[in-house]
Amino acid sequence: MSTGSDFLLLDAADAPARGLADWLAARLRAAIADRRLSVGERLPATRVLAAELGVSRGVVTEAYRRLAEEGHVAGRGRAGTVVVAVPALPIPGRHTSTTKAIFPRTPGADVFDVLREAPARIDLSPGVPDLTAFPRAAWLRAERAVLTRLSSPDFGYGDPRGAPALRTAITRWLARTRGIVAEPTDVVVVTGVAQALALLAEALQAHDIHEIAVEDPGSLGVRRHLNHHGMATPPVPVDDLGLQVAELRTDAVLVTPAHQFPTGVVLAPERRRELATWGGLIVEDDYDAEHRYDRPPVPALKATLPDQVCYAGSVSKLLAPALRTGWLVVPERYREAVVVAKRFADLGSTALPQLVLAELMDSGELERHLRLLRRRHVRRRDAMTRAIADHLPGARVHGVAAGLYLTVTFDTDVPDTALAAAALDLGVKAQPLSWHAQRPTRPGLVLGYAANPATVLAEGIAAIAKALHQLG
Amino acid sequence: MSTGSDFLLLDAADAPARGLADWLAARLRAAIADRRLSVGERLPATRVLAAELGVSRGVVTEAYRRLAEEGHVAGRGRAGTVVVAVPALPIPGRHTSTTKAIFPRTPGADVFDVLREAPARIDLSPGVPDLTAFPRAAWLRAERAVLTRLSSPDFGYGDPRGAPALRTAITRWLARTRGIVAEPTDVVVVTGVAQALALLAEALQAHDIHEIAVEDPGSLGVRRHLNHHGMATPPVPVDDLGLQVAELRTDAVLVTPAHQFPTGVVLAPERRRELATWGGLIVEDDYDAEHRYDRPPVPALKATLPDQVCYAGSVSKLLAPALRTGWLVVPERYREAVVVAKRFADLGSTALPQLVLAELMDSGELERHLRLLRRRHVRRRDAMTRAIADHLPGARVHGVAAGLYLTVTFDTDVPDTALAAAALDLGVKAQPLSWHAQRPTRPGLVLGYAANPATVLAEGIAAIAKALHQLG
Numbered sequence: 001m002s003t004g005s006d007f008l009l010l011d012a013a014d015a016p017a018r019g020l021a022d023w024l025a026a027r028l029r030a031a032i033a034d035r036r037l038s039v040g041e042r043l044p045a046t047r048v049l050a051a052e053l054g055v056s057r058g059v060v061t062e063a064y065r066r067l068a069e070e071g072h073v074a075g076r077g078r079a080g081t082v083v084v085a086v087p088a089l090p091i092p093g094r095h096t097s098t099t100k101a102i103f104p105r106t107p108g109a110d111v112f113d114v115l116r117e118a119p120a121r122i123d124l125s126p127g128v129p130d131l132t133a134f135p136r137a138a139w140l141r142a143e144r145a146v147l148t149r150l151s152s153p154d155f156g157y158g159d160p161r162g163a164p165a166l167r168t169a170i171t172r173w174l175a176r177t178r179g180i181v182a183e184p185t186d187v188v189v190v191t192g193v194a195q196a197l198a199l200l201a202e203a204l205q206a207h208d209i210h211e212i213a214v215e216d217p218g219s220l221g222v223r224r225h226l227n228h229h230g231m232a233t234p235p236v237p238v239d240d241l242g243l244q245v246a247e248l249r250t251d252a253v254l255v256t257p258a259h260q261f262p263t264g265v266v267l268a269p270e271r272r273r274e275l276a277t278w279g280g281l282i283v284e285d286d287y288d289a290e291h292r293y294d295r296p297p298v299p300a301l302k303a304t305l306p307d308q309v310c311y312a313g314s315v316s317k318l319l320a321p322a323l324r325t326g327w328l329v330v331p332e333r334y335r336e337a338v339v340v341a342k343r344f345a346d347l348g349s350t351a352l353p354q355l356v357l358a359e360l361m362d363s364g365e366l367e368r369h370l371r372l373l374r375r376r377h378v379r380r381r382d383a384m385t386r387a388i389a390d391h392l393p394g395a396r397v398h399g400v401a402a403g404l405y406l407t408v409t410f411d412t413d414v415p416d417t418a419l420a421a422a423a424l425d426l427g428v429k430a431q432p433l434s435w436h437a438q439r440p441t442r443p444g445l446v447l448g449y450a451a452n453p454a455t456v457l458a459e460g461i462a463a464i465a466k467a468l469h470q471l472g
Numbered sequence: 473m474s475t476g477s478d479f480l481l482l483d484a485a486d487a488p489a490r491g492l493a494d495w496l497a498a499r500l501r502a503a504i505a506d507r508r509l510s511v512g513e514r515l516p517a518t519r520v521l522a523a524e525l526g527v528s529r530g531v532v533t534e535a536y537r538r539l540a541e542e543g544h545v546a547g548r549g550r551a552g553t554v555v556v557a558v559p560a561l562p563i564p565g566r567h568t569s570t571t572k573a574i575f576p577r578t579p580g581a582d583v584f585d586v587l588r589e590a591p592a593r594i595d596l597s598p599g600v601p602d603l604t605a606f607p608r609a610a611w612l613r614a615e616r617a618v619l620t621r622l623s624s625p626d627f628g629y630g631d632p633r634g635a636p637a638l639r640t641a642i643t644r645w646l647a648r649t650r651g652i653v654a655e656p657t658d659v660v661v662v663t664g665v666a667q668a669l670a671l672l673a674e675a676l677q678a679h680d681i682h683e684i685a686v687e688d689p690g691s692l693g694v695r696r697h698l699n700h701h702g703m704a705t706p707p708v709p710v711d712d713l714g715l716q717v718a719e720l721r722t723d724a725v726l727v728t729p730a731h732q733f734p735t736g737v738v739l740a741p742e743r744r745r746e747l748a749t750w751g752g753l754i755v756e757d758d759y760d761a762e763h764r765y766d767r768p769p770v771p772a773l774k775a776t777l778p779d780q781v782c783y784a785g786s787v788s789k790l791l792a793p794a795l796r797t798g799w800l801v802v803p804e805r806y807r808e809a810v811v812v813a814k815r816f817a818d819l820g821s822t823a824l825p826q827l828v829l830a831e832l833m834d835s836g837e838l839e840r841h842l843r844l845l846r847r848r849h850v851r852r853r854d855a856m857t858r859a860i861a862d863h864l865p866g867a868r869v870h871g872v873a874a875g876l877y878l879t880v881t882f883d884t885d886v887p888d889t890a891l892a893a894a895a896l897d898l899g900v901k902a903q904p905l906s907w908h909a910q911r912p913t914r915p916g917l918v919l920g921y922a923a924n925p926a927t928v929l930a931e932g933i934a935a936i937a938k939a940l941h942q943l944g
Contacts, residue, residue: 085623140616192818
């Protein structure tokens, strides 16, 4: 008979007769969520905790294994098992009253911040790679190398276009992975596509362009950023071949040709040819093109139309959004205006992350990381599509050949904002498709699969099916 | 008799009979400047090089010592002496034809980029601390600690206001060093004062404020940023007590109360009282207040007028401009507008440098670094004032009790832009005072002393005296 454990004041007498491992995992998860156990802290050895609780060691091992699978703890060899991530647990009695407010039919300016802050057991928001795979050791090694060789003036004010080493590394990276031929002088380092859009809006307005057509459906975030910075964003419909180029009525357009957001359509060769003869400025948002699974690479539009395309990319989907590092490859006509905008935005991006990234690109580390991510993501995509086939047999799945997310549409009258709210009530976060559409669209959800392991994805899809069932 | 060294094809037969160490140092400096020797590369062992050149080992040691003093090489224990920084040598026959273009009477939008790129032997631009002191090892240790404990979601999109850990650390730092009482919710992390001004311009315009008075003389860079982002910047004169508050005709003003840029005046108590009853929004640019030498600390205006002051600061003068990390402490009335501006500017700053900085602030490392800088800077300030007394006896020196620079004014009719151009022709970079003035001012130069060792400062001042003599 055991006296319980001082650790978290656990007492196995509180546990149900069956499901001891479930009980223990839940107690640990809750302790991590409310910070009684902090990130970096070590869990007791399985043998010790099992003895204190008077349970078999297998129960503790199983509980630790589940938390590890969820990404909350990790084995650190002889350092034992340590807490690495805080789960976002639903706070009882709080979010249930606000989920509807989180998913209005017309989302506010802070919609993504509100959604990010909303507690949820499972987060299927699109746009994030597997962050547990972030190459911490390689990053630190590269940072040490950079700090060792950096000259003192490199710590001063720098070129607003970015560190020369990174601009060179980016041209090589884009040549290898996207078929783009560019010089370092064509590149402006930015803090991500959000800043890229802000700078472009300013540069286009300096050229008296105040409208940029966008795909419909197309990213709500992109549209919001362009609108905030003074650009009108008239919608141009997307069909199974991609943007309907013939419908363009503006001097500039923003496209996602490699993997249209959110439909996942690849811009068809005939549409590419139409764009080539169209003649306006094309902003290519190549947000996740590196992630492809069952198809040959689609070269960037920039590769074939260098003078017409302003190309935007970032490491948000390759390494981590928190790095806030991306690039613009700008045709000469707009270059000076973009550099002026960058100078007055922030005098140039932070130097150290730029130089570390250049090191990772030049050393082949980033390509290795991409291969690792690709293997992991394809398994997760398969798990999500299987779960959808099992739990949502009536749903149509779009855009699974590439990217970090897929889109499902439903043959129902239920508004997808209501579905997203009901799913969040069940602890699962996802974005309604209608947020990303300017014209009426079939109800649907945009579901990220890259950031969660297979079991969590299956659980998330099951909860969405349950939410749909409740509403239907 | 020696056969010379393969290393850089050095041959001591080329050297003058006296001054072998001078000759060797110059050859090495030139090889570093034109990249024959790259940063990170190791110099030959003194014993080896001395033998190859057929000179005494003391000659080589002395040459290495000079380069180390200049910050171009550093001893790395058993790794020997390695190149750490590239000197900016004048490129013969190039800059002489363009120095006048670098110092127009009305500088262009890219003036500071042009000046930064101009080659010079000695750079006395203000605004940069001793960058050779950057705490590389402490930074790397803190980064390792951060990467070890970071949870995966921290690599995702974050709060646009900045990492909570840094916002908390900043409030503690500002309480300790500047007497400011603030909550983390008052703080918005920005990429430096340049971005702070961009965000404030947007927030003020959202409140229908389109004019912000600035000190005259006052920072050209600040004025340029505000103008670019749509704000008018009417000048208000500065006298020996600081800003002439009675002359204010706007609803907002930007001041540098602790150490007025560029006159170095401290805002007098009676002027502080006038500002307190003035009633408009005060933007406090506290750009270098941590650096004080012969006077007690001047508390921030924000400390006494928390609701009227929007406070801006950064680590550019504390650690390095290349980190692009700063903060705004925003009164509640303008907070939402500033957060919206930050969200649409870049979705928030890069996470890793924020967390590393929080670690350095919380651990006391940053305070240690500041104490080290202060000791070093005061010696450099003394060296510069001594050199001015020796070489420029007619000059008046302003603002030496604090900061990273001083300002000299001259009783002459020579325009200070011509003087700056002539100094650059002699290899010394400095900013003309008239750049920073909207109304006519006495000719002068703004001279940074923090980034150069004493011998270099003396040499720079001597060259400026020579330039003045040539023109007079």
